[in-house]
Amino acid sequence: MSRYDQIPDKPYAACEGCDTNFPAPADMKAHFKETMTGGKSHRARITNPTRAERIVNELDNLAEDALYEFVNKAQDLIEEGVTEEEITEAMRSVTADFADFWEQEIK
Ligand SMILES: [Zn+2]
Numbered sequence: 748m749s750r751y752d753q754i755p756d757k758p759y760a761a762c763e764g765c766d767t768n769f770p771a772p773a774d775m776k777a778h779f780k781e782t783m784t785g786g787k788s789h790r791a792r793i794t795n796p797t798r799a800e801r802i803v804n805e806l807d808n809l810a811e812d813a814l815y816e817f818v819n820k821a822q823d824l825i826e827e828g829v830t831e832e833e834i835t836e837a838m839r840s841v842t843a844d845f846a847d848f849w850e851q852e853i854k
Contacts, residue, residue, distance in 0.1 A: 751801045759797070764789030772797065810845055 753759075758768035760775050764782060767789075769775040775791050782789040796804065821834055 751798050751805070753797050753801070754795050757795045759795050760791040760793045762789050762791045806845075 759771050760769045761767070762769070762775075762778060767778060769778060769791065778791070779788040793800070821838075824834055825831060
């Protein structure tokens with residue numbers, strides 16, 4: 748078992764609006780539907796994420812680290828005479844995409 752595996756025999760999530768435990772994400776979603784009134788439903792806390800969710804969380808952490816490094820390196824452009832406004836404007840045209848890049852690399 749790795750840290751990405753869901754803990755066996757432990758509920759996926761617990762409702763914060765009542766005392767219901769949910770074995771799986773589908774049970775939680777069904778409960779949200781059942782308790783939906785006036786655009787609001789019970790909320791739940793995920794205490795035992797699925798393997799897929801754990802992997803997404805780890806990739807989000809890696810992406811955040813990469814973004815910090817990216818922003819630091821972008822700030823270095825200021826030392827070369829590029830203004831903050833120019834960088835801000837150029838950021839809107841940056842096309843890098845984690846998923847695209849990953850797929851290119853694993854080919
Ligand atoms: Zn509930």
